[in-house]
Amino acid sequence: MLPYIVISFTITRMQPSAPLSRPFFARPAVHVARELLGMRLVRLEEGKHISGVIIETEAYSSEQDLGCHCRAGRTPRTQVMYGPPGHAYVYFTYGMHWMLNFVVEAEGFPAAVLIRSIQPSEGLATIASRRSGQPPAQWTNGPAKICQAFNIDKKFNGVDLCTPDAVLFVEPGDPFPDSCVTVGPRVGLNNVPEPWKSIPWRFYIRAKG
DNA sequence: AGCACGATTAACT
């Protein structure tokens, strides 16, 4: 009897769904960005799981950070970043691309972590169809590619990642040791003044762990 | 009301 239960559960999902809780996000952006590496981004869509291991992130923190959208203060776009942590901040750029961030730090303090790259693990057929024409290595190795593969757009701006019934959330995973992690300047801030242009708030896995 | 630019990507030479 018991083996049947275990087998059916295993077939349904490699891991149980266990959304990361809010205190994890209510901390400094660079800490959250570093510790998200190795954790799993999960999207529940029409009863199916699409997921992957987070392997690249960037921290954006405070109105003083001239690389952060919050340099403009509270606006309709940045309002979510001033809200409680553990929510999604999804924005549109270059006329065609969506970007997924997690709101971090305390409510009232604007900060977020951009999810830049993942290794797909569940929903590969769905991901492949949404990234048609591209080889697997190109499926989710960029922030806009992740949103395309996971079907994430403005509908997700502001959604809570920490409720038991969340359809977008983070699961704990196998942490990467510091020896696997490269730290460097954030990408795409070419018009941003120093020190913000070069501050090492980008974290990524250099070799497959 | 108009403008310059963007936390990018894919397709080029």
Next chain:
DNA sequence: GTTAATCGTGCTC
């Protein structure tokens, strides 16, 4: 290496 695509956002007039 370069560049077009394409439009929301925030800033200036």
